[in-house]
Amino acid sequence: MKFDTPATTNPIDQLKVVGKPLDRVDGPLKVTGRAPYAYERHDVGAKPAVGYVLGAGIAKGRIQAMDLAAAKRAPGVLAIVTAENAGKLELGKFNTAKLLGGPDIDHYHQAIAVVVAETFEQARAAAGLIKVEYAPTQGAFDLASARDGAVVPKNANAPADTAVGDFGRAFAAAAVKLDESYTTPDHSHAMMEPHASMAAWEGDSLTVWTSNQMIAWAAGDIAKTLGMPNGKVRVISPYIGGGFGSKLFVRADAVIAALAAKAAGRPVKVALPRPLIANNTTHRPATIQRVRLGAGSDGKITAIGHETWSGNLPDGSPEEAVAQTRLLYAGANRMTATRLALLDLPEGNAMRAPGEAPGLMALEIAMDEMAEKLGMDPIEFRILNDTQVDPEDPKRPFSLRQLTECYRTGAEKFGWSARRARTGQVRDGRWLVGMGAASAFRNNLTMASGARVRLGSDGVVTVETDMTDIGTGSYTIIAQTAAEMMGVPLEKVVVRLGDSSFPASSGSGGQWGANSSTAGVYAACVKLREAVAGQLGFDAATAEFADGEVRGGGKSVPLGDAAKAREIMVEDKIEFDKEMTNSKQQSTFGAHFVEVGVDVATAEVRIRRMLAVCSAGRILNPKSARSQVIGAMVMGAGAALMEELAVDKTRGFFVNHDLAGYEVPVHADIPHQDVIFLDDTDPMSSPMKAKGVGELGICGVAAAIANAIYNASGARVRDYPVTLDKILDRLPEMG
Amino acid sequence: MKAFSFSRASTPAEAAASAQRIEGAKFVAGGTNLLDLMKLEIETPTHLIDVSKLKLDTIEATAEGGLRIGAMVRNTDLAADARVRKDYALLSRALLAGASGQLRNKATTAGNLLQRTRCPYFYDTNQPCNKRSPGSGCSAIGGFTRMLGVVGVSDACIATNPSDMAIAMRALDAVVETVSPEGATRAIPIAELHRLPGDTPHIETVLTPGELITAVTLPKPVGGKHVYRKVRDRASYAFALISVGAIVQPDGSGRVAVGGVAPKPWRVEAAEKEMVRGAKAVTDGLFAGANPTHENAFKLTLVQRTLDAVLTEARG
C-alpha cells in the first residue's frame, strides 16, 4: 500500500481496541520468565558452547604478538578465534570500526579474540590466560582539544551548514543577545540486557538468535561481514531487554558468535560482559555546542544560531545536535553548523533521540537564559516564538503542531504561575526549591514496513512481521491494530515478531516503529479484509468487520468461515510517498515541567515533581505510551544529574565502564511523574494517524531540570551532568 | 575467574590455621566483594575458606557495658539490632546508607571492614595499578580522580576506602578482635586496622597472613546525637562522594569521622576538639596536609558544608 494521500476515515478510527490503555499482551510471559531472550534459548537445538570475548587493552595501536598457548590448553576450551584465523571479514554497512579487531586496534575494548569453551566459567578463565603484546600509538581522545581540527562531516543525515537570511547582521543588530557554550558528555545506553547472541550453522546457512532492534539491517550486515549471500542468514530476535539505539546495528556478539560456532563446530552463545559494553559498543558522543540568540526588546527572535562539535572514529558520523534548532522556533535569520573531530574513542552513534536529545540540552537552557535577559517568563518567551510553519521554508506548514497547547495545559496543571522569576526565593527546610520548563521536540520519521497476516478457521488472526519489541509494547499495539481491523477481540490475535523470515518491517529506532509498523499491519489487514470479503461474497468496500463476524447486505458470517477450506494468508507493506509526507513538516512536540530541590548545604539535587505534556499524533495505547514517556523522563533525569562516561584523556577510554561507575537513576531519584497526551490525530503521518513518543519523552527533560536548578539556587550550569560540585561554590555561605 | 578449591572451617582457629597452611587461600564471608573481584581476576585466590558458617553471628553485651559484634553478623541484622539502634544509632544509619537491601543481607561485619577500594582503574586489569599489581604504577593519578582520595593519600595511590560502616565504627572507637594461625588473639583499635598507602598500597591493613577477624567490640555508649550524612550523585545505591558521621554532645563537643576522602575512615581527634568552634575549624584540622586533585578538590568544601549542616541538625 502506498501512502500518498492524507489518511481519511478508516476502520482504525472506530477506536474499539486501538487507543485503549490495554495491558501488554507479552506481559505474562515476561513476568513469569518465559519470554526467551537470546542468551537463554534453551528451547532451540543442542546445548551451545559459550564464547567469551577478550577486549583490547589499549585504545590505539597494534597487536605485536598474541600468545594463545596457555588458553588453548585450559580445561574445556574448544576453539579460539582471532582476526588471524577468522578468515576475511568485511566491514558491516552500519559499522564504523571492525567488530573483530587485530592486528590494528581502533579503540579500547575492541574485540580481539573469542574463547569458546564448554562453560562460561571455563571460557572466561581461559580468556584471562591470553597474553597480548601491544605496540600502542598516539591517539586523540579529548574533544575540547580536537575541536579546532574538526571538519565538515562526510557521513551525515543533514547538511553541515544551513543558513537563512543574514544571521551575522541580525545577531549584531539585535537589542538583546545571548552567546553561550554548553557541553554534553558521552552517554552509555546502559540497557538492562547486554548484547547477546547465539549462533548455529547448518551447512552454509547460519541462524543467529540475538537481541537487535533492526532485523533486516542485522541479517544484511551479518551476511556482509561474513561474506555470505543475504538469504543464508536468519536472524531471530523476539524479545529484547532494551536497546536505546545500541542494538540498531549488529555488534561484536553476533558476528563473533557466528565465527565461534563455525570454529567450534557447534552452536555458540556470546554475551558481552558488562565492563566491556561501554567501550566495545557504541555510545552517544559528547558535544560542545554554541548557541547564539538575538531578539528585539519585544521578545521576538530575530537571529538564531547553533553550532555543534562532536568527535568520532574515521568515517564515523557526527552527533547532529542542531537538528531541532532548524525547526523549533521562529526567526528570520538563522544558521546551524555541524562539525566533526577525529577521536580514537569507541564509536559514537545513535542513542535515544540522537541529535535532539543533546541539542535540546543546550538550546533549552539558552532559551531560559534569553527569557531572563528579556525579563520574560520563559514559557511566554517560547510561545511568542512558536511557529506553525517551517521557519526555513515558511511555505511549508507543520502537519500538526501544538507546542503552545502543551505549554498552556502543562502550566495550568503544574501550577507554573507559582514559580518565582527571581532565583533562590523558595525554601522548604533544607531544600532550595525551583521550577523549570523546556520544550520537547523530535521529528516524526516514517519507514516502509511490511507484515503478513493469516486467518485460520477458528477466527484467529496471526500477524508476522520482523518488527521488534524492545520493551516498548510493539506486540500489544500490533495486536490492537489487527484486532481493530479484523473486528476480533485481542485474544483472537497472535503476534509473531523479530524473525528475518517474516516480512521486513520498519524495525525499532528513531521513534518510527510504532506508527510505521502498525501502518504496515494495517495495509496487510486491508488486504485480508478484501480476501475475506471475496471468499464470503461480501462487498469489500462496505462490509463491516465486528464482533468476530463479517456483516453486510443484511447477513453476517463468522470471520473464521472464510478460512474453512484453508487458511487465508496475505502480505503487504506500507510505503510512504516522500513527496506527500514531506509536503508538510511532521514533528512531535511536548513541554516538560520539573520541580527540584537543591540541598542548601551539599548542593545535592533531588527532583520533586515531573510533568510532560505531549502532542504526538494518535496515541495507540495510552498505557504503553505513558511507559515510554516516563522511562524517557527517567533517562533525561540521568542525563541532567549523573550520567557521564568519564574519558581518560591520555589512556583513551571510558573509565567508569560498569553500572557501579556509570550511574543511572534509581527509584529514589524519581518522584511522581505525570504525563498528559493532547488529543490529536495526524492524517499526514500514516493511516494510523499516529507518531512516535518513545524519543520525544527524553527531549528537553535535562534542560528543564537544569533550568529548575537555576531557578532554585541561582547556579546556572552549562556543562552536563549538573552534579553538585558544579553548584557548590555558588550557593549561599554556610554557618 | 581462576579455578579454586573450597573448604569450610569449623572453628575460627582452624580457619586461621588453614589460611596460613594453604598457599593462596583467602577467607570468604558474604562474598559480595570478593567474588566480584575474583570474576575480574583482581583477586585470584587458589582456595577459599568459607567462614560464614562459623558461630560468629551473635551480638552480645560486654562486661564493660558495650557490645561485642560477631564478625559474621550480617549488615542487615546489625543495623536492625535494637541495642545498636538505641545506643549506636550512627552505626545503624551508616549501614543503612550503604549498598542495597540484598547486599546488606549477605554482607558481614568483617567483610565490610575489609572491602576493597572502588577506584575504577583498580577494577580494570589492563591498567597499571600499584594496589592491584605492586610497582606497576598508578593510572588514576593524572586520570579520572573525581571519586578518589584527598587526604592520607600517597604518590603511589590515591584510592579511598569505600565503607560506610567503617566510618561509624571509627567514630565509635570500635576494636577489632582477631585470632592468628597460631591461635593467638589480639585486639586492634579500628584506628590502627587500616594502613595508609605510602609506597605499599597493596598492604591495606595490619592483619597478618591468615589472621581472622572474630568480632568487633564497641565500648559503652557515649550518648549524644548521632548523625550520618552520605552525599552522593544519586539518591541511593551509590558510593559516597563524601560522608560525615558525627556524634554531637549537648555541650557542642563531639566526634566526627569522614568517608570518601581517604584510604581509611578519616578521623583526626585533634581536629574534632574544635567542634564547638564550628565546621570550618574542624574541617581545617581534618584536611591539614590534604593533597586533592583538580577534579576532587570540591570534597574539601563539601565536607565542611555537610559538617556544618550536620552540626546544625544535631544541635537543632
Ligand SMILES: Cc1cc2nc3c(=O)[nH]c(=O)nc-3n(C[C@H](O)[C@H](O)[C@H](O)COP(=O)(O)OP(=O)(O)OC[C@H]3O[C@@H](n4cnc5c(N)ncnc54)[C@H](O)[C@@H]3O)c2cc1C
Ligand atoms: C553493588 C554494590 C554496592 C555497594 N555499595 C556499598 C556502599 O554504598 N557502601 C558500602 O559501605 N559498601 C558498599 N558495598 C560493599 C559491601 O558493603 C561489601 O561488599 C560487603 O560489606 C562485604 O562483605 P562480605 O561479607 O560480602 O565480604 P566478602 O566479599 O566475603 O569478603 C571481603 C574481604 O574480607 C575478607 N574477610 C571476610 N571475612 C573475614 C574475616 N572474618 N577475617 C578476615 N578477613 C575476612 C575476605 O577474604 C575478603 O578479602 C557495595 C557492594 C556492591 C557489590
Ligand code: SF4
Ligand atoms: S589510585 Fe590506587 S587503586 Fe587506583 S589506580 Fe592508583 S594505585 Fe590503583
